[in-house]
Amino acid sequence: MLSIGEFSNICKVSAKTLRYYAEIGLLLPEVINPENGYRYYSIEQLEKMLLINRLKSYHFTLEEIKGLLERDDSPExxxxxxxxxxxxxxxxxxxxxxxxxxxxxxxxxxxxxxxxxLSYLEHIDVRLVEVPTMYLLSIRKMVQEDDFPSEYRNCFGRLFRRITEDKLTISAPPMVLFHSSEYTPTGLDTEFAIPIKEFVTGTRDFRPGLCLKTVVYGSYSNLTYVYTRQCEWAEKEGYENTGALYEVYVTDPSQVSKESELITEVYYPVKKRPQKEKTNGTRKSESVGSVNPEGL
Missing domain, CATH: 1.20.5 (Single alpha-helices involved in coiled-coils or other helix-helix interfaces)
Incomplete structure (x- = not known):
């Protein structure tokens, strides 16, 4: 048998840590002297302690390690x-x-x-485009931030299965519309959608109209910068938001070997902000020149 000091020295784990492991039931002493409370560990427990240390080095939590060590069915x-x-x-x-x-x-x-x-914001290209009406086959639900990766897979999987079963025709890449202006305790109001040519049960008209458009090459983490740039552009040029911001996934992330190959289009529906009247009754001239949207 080994005293707690000897066991601690061999395993390079403090006695305080060993007492905590015993408290949470991760590694109990083999024997506790009832007279003085001294703790003793068996030689066999050295290997268990080595395993605990190895799993900790892999960033397993103590709770996860305890669960693994308690498994009796096919532990290996x-x-x-x-x-x-x-x-x-x-x-x-x-x-x-x-x-x-x-x-x-x-x-x-x-x-x-x-x-x-933040000088890179100046190089993000923002264009004014007219987006035609389309039919969307979609699933709309509240989504928690951490659940987005799984919801992308689940919702688009369901939509593609419906398209295959009903022999529908895809007219444009998949998209996601964000209807919430902010996160709430119930999540973000999100619509997963695929444009199709046919108008059938479960589809809806989508009329985005005039939008700011930015094409993003690379990681989805860059999209936050695009949102910021589009908001700044709209404010400067005298436009205001009219609908849900949406993303169009031109490339399928499962079909690319690296993030740099991803292509995403970000759309921000807008309209020209009403001009304010001066006190003399005449309309104030615009601070910027007129902008001709693509497609108009």
Whole structure:
């Protein structure tokens, strides 16, 4: 048997941590002396402690580790599957860190050249276009922020199955419309839609009309910058929003090998803001010249 001090020294885990592990039921001492409360661990428990340390190094929580160690049915298979799952999580985190590092390097280079950290907003192209009416086959629901990846798969999967079963004709790439102006406790009012040629049960007319349009190449994380740029453009040029912002996914993310190959169109429905009258009754002239939308 090993005293808590000896066990602590061999495993490089503090006695305080071992007491906490015992408190939460993760690793109980083999024996506790009833007279003095001294704790003792068996030699066999060394391997269990090594396994706990190994899983912690893979960023498993103590609760997850406890659940794995308590599994009696196919523990090795369960551990194998959980390690595969954690591997995918860490690979995703690594990709995110690499992306953040590249962006950080770019920001440092911009500042070194005396440019603003947000100077890239000036290079986001915003165009005024007229979007024709279309028929949408869609699913509208409240979606929590963390649920968007799974809802994209589920909702578009259901829509594509309906299109296949009813032999409908897709007329444009899939899109998502955001009807909420902000997040609420129940989520974001979101509509997953696919334009089709036929008007059938479950479809609706969609008349976006005049819109600001920006084509985005690359990661979906860049879309937030586009929203900001479009709002600034509309304010400067005298336009105001008239409907739900929506995104059109020109490329299927499951069909590209890297994020840089993604193409997304962002649309922001607008109308010209009414001119304010001067006190003498004449209308104030516009601060900018007229803009001819594409397609008009």
């Amino acid at each position: 298979k369960t551990l194998y599957l959980e390690l595969l799952k954690k591997k995918r999580e860490l690979e995703k985190q690594l990709q995110d860190f690499e992306k953040n590092l590249d962006q950080l390097k770019g920001d440092i280079a911009e500042l070194r050249q005396g440019k603003s950290l």
